[in-house]
Amino acid sequence: MEKKVTIVIPNYNGKRFLDDCLSSLERQTSKDFETLVIDNASQDDSVSYIREHYPWVKIAVMRHNLGFSGGVNVGIGMCTTPYVLLLNNDTRSFPKMVEELIKTMESADDIFSVSCKMIQFHDHEKMDDAGDLYTCLGWAFQRGVGQPVGDYREPAEVFSACAGAAMYRRELFAKVGLFDELHFAYLEDLDLGYRAKIQGYRNVYCPTAKVYHVGSGTSGSKYNSFKVKLSARNSVYVNYKNMPLPQLILNAPALVAGYFVKWCFFMKIGFGKDYVDGLKEGISTRKKCKKVFFRGRDIRNYWQIQKELWENTITYIIELAKRKL
Incomplete structure (x- = not known):
């Protein structure tokens, strides 16, 4: 069976x-x-x-x-x-x-x-x-x-x-x-x-x-050059593939701010160059990705996703505050 x-x-x-x-x-x-x-x-x-x-x-x-x-x-x-x-x-x-x-x-x-x-x-x-x-x-x-x-x-x-x-x-x-x-x-x-x-x-x-x-069992640590660079590159892929152009434009100010804050964080702990190199690689190789085909019937789903992106940003701030306290 x-x-x-x-x-x-x-x-x-x-x-x-x-x-x-x-x-x-x-x-x-x-x-x-x-x-x-x-x-x-x-x-x-x-x-x-x-x-x-x-x-x-x-x-x-x-x-x-x-x-x-x-x-x-x-x-x-x-x-x-x-x-x-x-x-x-x-x-x-x-x-x-x-x-x-x-x-x-x-x-x-x-x-x-x-x-x-x-x-x-x-x-x-x-x-x-x-x-x-x-x-x-x-x-x-x-x-x-x-x-x-x-x-x-x-x-x-x-x-x-x-x-x-x-x-x-x-x-x-x-x-x-x-x-x-x-x-x-x-x-x-x-x-x-x-x-x-x-x-x-x-x-x-x-x-x-x-x-x-355990966490990071294979990579060996929470932060290392390999992990930081791949994560940065892949973050570009995620947005490029899944967001249609109007959604990318809508989120552009927040995305730029997010990338800047992360760059500051990784500069502080010694991985700033790895992070920038990952972003550069993601931008230069993004067209190798298979972009999700936009279908009009999915507009409601895109809108629901956008609301989640906003709500999850608030959730992140709340959870970060809890951890800091």
């Missing part, structure tokens, strides 16, 4: 995380899933370790590192189940995680993705991510990051799921598209959720599907 879910785990030199990640899947209350690890040419014996200790896990070994986007796209292409659950290797899942995601996904046909309640691995009292939001400043942020876990007990609609622990309706990839491989990593999940929203699908947060998340 075919399973409902394929759990796709991208892995790059993540051997040290695999026991927590895979053993927690063995303890799931729902067994209606199969597990597929996409190994991005690891050099730390991840593959042999999985084969020896977790023989029930399927493995696809890439010849070179395809990044998050390329790796999970391979995994999605190998899936035949109705749902695909993307899971970072630096997570430990609660026993009912799969069960609760399935319940939420089956509650409505217009749900494209369901984001888990991601809790900080090293501080179980604080949130890591309750779904991702996007602002008119061109800033994406983790909803709830650093806030008390108890503050995020209710289901909610979010701008996009965090692909570090999220379930997707597989059949809708044919309409929305896969993860953009030009991104390689960072903001690729936001871009995907944005495209789904343009077509009228919803991304939601499920507070009863919980995981602990």
